[in-house]
Amino acid sequence: MKKLINKPGDEVKEMIEGMALAFPQIVRKDPKWNNLYRRESPIPGKVSLVSGGGSGHEPAHGGYVGKGMLDAACAGETFTSPTVPQIFDAIKAVASDAGVLVIIKNFAGDVMNFQTAAKMARAQGIKTDWVIVNDDVAIPEPAKRRGIAGTVFVHKCAGAAAEELLPLEEVKRVAQKVIDNVRSMSVALTPCVVPKAGKPTFELGPDEMEVGIGIHGEKGVERRKLMTANEIAELLCSRIIEDLKLDKGEEVAVIVQGNGGTPYMEKxxxxxxxxxxxxxxxxxxxxxxxxxxxxxxxMAGTSVTLLRVDEELKRYLNAPAETIAIHTPGPVTS
Amino acid sequence: MKKLINKPGDEVKEMIEGMALAFPQIVRKDPKWNNLYRRESPIPGKVSLVSGGGSGHEPAHGGYVGKGMLDAACAGETFTSPTVPQIFDAIKAVASDAGVLVIIKNFAGDVMNFQTAAKMARAQGIKTDWVIVNDDVAIPEPAKRRGIAGTVFVHKCAGAAAEELLPLEEVKRVAQKVIDNVRSMSVALTPCVVPKAGKPTFELGPDEMEVGIGIHGEKGVERRKLMTANEIAELLCSRIIEDLKLDKGEEVAVIVQGNGGTPYMEKxxxxxxxxxxxxxxxxxxxxxxxxxxxxxxxMAGTSVTLLRVDEELKRYLNAPAETIAIHTPGPVTS
Incomplete structure (x- = not known):
């Protein structure tokens, strides 16, 4: 394992400290947890957005804390959900009078922990609701689909709606509208190494790739011979277009990413x-x-995300954001 | 070789096309060359900045074309200087009445080709000057030092000065002031593969690293046992601080990058x-x-860049930029 770390197990704490040290104008760190909060949150009258999940998905989720996106991001250990008390404290730290929307990726641990924390917040009188993102079309049944890169479009659009001081019900409607119209699919050219495990998450031959992977270094739904960049782009787009039933004349927002280890040239x-x-x-x-x-x-690889957009979503995608990883208006190469 | 490409040798052309397709609001592609131009350049009264070099350094250099940074970026084949006619055409395409400053990284091929093209432009009556960036402290003799990540601070500050419509002499002064005060040093945890070569640029054991590398996949000045992230950070900072003679109480701008294959967690x-x-x-x-x-x-690895700043350089670093890879004001995680 060749990584720029100090001790396996310390990587999340040290990364979150690094983010807080680099960008104090944007985020503050919870004194106890690996949670990053928007410096000025809670903001009276503005719905607060809380998200997070296991680490290893950077710049998600701490990179999206700031104006126009999240108020809090909870970082679990690498590929492990944050704990219920950690999420509960994040909700309490940023909760405003307008309430809290929790954005959850559809993984069993995340759904259980974030929902439990949200229910605890409700029980304490904090107006709290949630949405669950399931954009990964590699899985046939929608209920089992994982939340992957499309989640960032949910953060962006719901964050912009919250910034306009829309009520919780409206911010949730915008988040759910994105979820209903966003799909992603991903391929891996290499596995990755969880620091504490110290070995690759799977083995892959020099001419093989995994198709339909999640974001936790797991194998895909299918192993194929390595394809060209063009063939991979077409494969991923075709599956998403079919699932979204995208028609001629419609408009989309696109994410192409490198899964962590693929350079800009290839992206x-x-x-x-x-x-x-x-x-x-x-x-x-x-x-x-x-x-x-x-x-x-x-991990080397790529994922493609398509979001069907209308005038409302285009406006939210282009609305101002000032986070560590995303600044709009302007182009985005996080 | 596992890369998201189509045919080795096509990677630069296709990448530049991809950048132009993704960000037409920022850049336009030269119909003939792999050059990207700021959409609205030349801008009357504004000095035009031209830079570039071999490809494989993305987001450099095309990612820095746009408001507040470059007017033109010439992309050579992977790790190969762009040609003299290509650079000459870029200078002509963006030259304004205020003149052109060419920002060259200190590599033999780049210096020869960019200087020759600049002299040809002068001969055609285009007011043209240049600076040469040599920020790599891994090489003892300053004249032999390579231009690496510190070059991007030159683009940023000179670009901001040009945006203020300062004359060519002043824009050059700002660029040279950055060059005089910026130093970088880099380590590699892995080699990289040039598509046409198809094999790693060097071999490295599982517990080894290269210290003092350039940006073309070459070996470093020294091979060492893999160190921790903290030890590497201290090693790189110490060498730079010593070379820059940085004193207590001084202020710096910092770049920490991942050399292409290192994820955000480690950065x-x-x-x-x-x-x-x-x-x-x-x-x-x-x-x-x-x-x-x-x-x-x-390549997996990291480089650290420190720039000694005063009020003038801080103002230029924080001045507005709207490029594919850098948007300021705001934090920067290209």
Whole structure:
């Protein structure tokens, strides 16, 4: 295992400290937990957004704390959900009079812990609701679909709605609208190494790839011979277009990311074919994000996310955001 | 070789096409060359900045084209200087009445080709000057030092000065002031693979690292046993502080990057110790950039850059920029 760390098991604490040291104008760290809070939260009248999950998905989720996106991000140990008391404390730390929306990725541990914490907050009189993101079309049954890179579009749009001081019900409606219209799919060219485990999450031959992976270094739903960038772009787009029933004339926002270990050169080569392929199908690209958004440690690979957008979602995607990883308006290469 | 490409040799053309497709609001592609130009350049009265170099350093250099930074970036083939006619055409494409400043990294091929093109532009009556960046302290003799990640601070500050419509002499003065006060040093945990070569640029044992590498996948000046993130941060900072003769009470801007293949978790762990170490020495951090800025394909590793800043340079670092990879004001995690 070759990693720029100190001691396996210390990586999350030290990373969160590093983020807080680098960007004190944006975030503050909870004195007890690996939680990052927007410096000025809670903001009276503004719904507070809370998200998080296991670490290893950076810049998710701490990178999205700030104006126009999240008020709190809870970082669990690598690929492990944050605990109920940790999430509960995050909700209490940022809860405003307008209430709290919790954005949960559809993984068993996250759903259990975030929902439990949200219910505890409700029991304490904090107006709290939640949404569950399940954008991964690699899994056939929607209820079992994992929450992956599309989650960042939920943070962005719900965050922009909250910034406009919409009530909790409306912020939740916007979040759910994104969830209903966003799909992602991912491939891996390499596994990754969880620091405490010290060995790769799976073995893969030099000419093989995993198709339909999650974000925890797990194998995909299918192993294939390595394909070209163009073939991979077409495969991922085709599956998403079919699932979303995207039609000619519709508009989308796109995320192309590298899963943590793939450099910008390759991400832009993938984006090129995604753009061409959508254009050939008569689908218009309203917003393009190319970078790292919801990763799996140092895994090489790529994921494509498409969000069907209308004027409302386009406005929220382009609304101002000032976080560690995303600044809009302007292009986004987190 | 596991890469998201199509055919080795096509990677640069396709990447540049991808960048232009993703961010048409920022850049336009030269119809003939792998050059990206700021969409609205040339801008009357504004000095135009031209830079570039071999590809494989993304987001450099195309990612820095846009408001507040470059007017043109020339992309050579992977790790190969762009050609003289290509650079000459870029200068002509963006030259304004205020003139052109060419920002060259100190590599033999780049210096020869960019200087030759600049002299050809002068011969055609275009007011043209240049600076050469040599921030790599791994090399003892300053004249032989390579231009690495510190180059991006030159783009940022000179770009901000040009945006204020300062004359060419002043923009050059700002660029040279950054060069005189910026130093970088880098380590590699893995080699990288140039697509056309198809094999790693060097071999490295599972517990070894290269110290003092350039940005072309070359070996470092020294091979060492793998060190912890903290030890690496201290080693790199110490060498730079000594070379820059940084004193207690001075202020710096910092870049911590991952060299292309190192994920955000590790970059923030390195940043944490850089921040602590500088603070222990009484050096204040005015600006922190954490991300990918001047990389070596998929190489894992990290580089640290320190720039001694005063009020003028801080103002230029924080001035507005709207490029593919850098948006300020705000934090920067390209």
């Amino acid at each position: 832009f080569i993938v984006y090129r074919r995604v753009h061409q392929f959508l254009t050939e199908k008569g689908i218009k690209i309203a917003v393009a994000w190319v970078g790292e958004f919801m990763t799996s440690l140092e | 923030f762990i390195v940043y944490r110790r850089v921040h602590q170490f500088l603070t222990e020495k009484g050096i204040k951090i005015a600006v922190a950039w954490v991300g990918e800025f001047m990389t070596s394909l998929e």
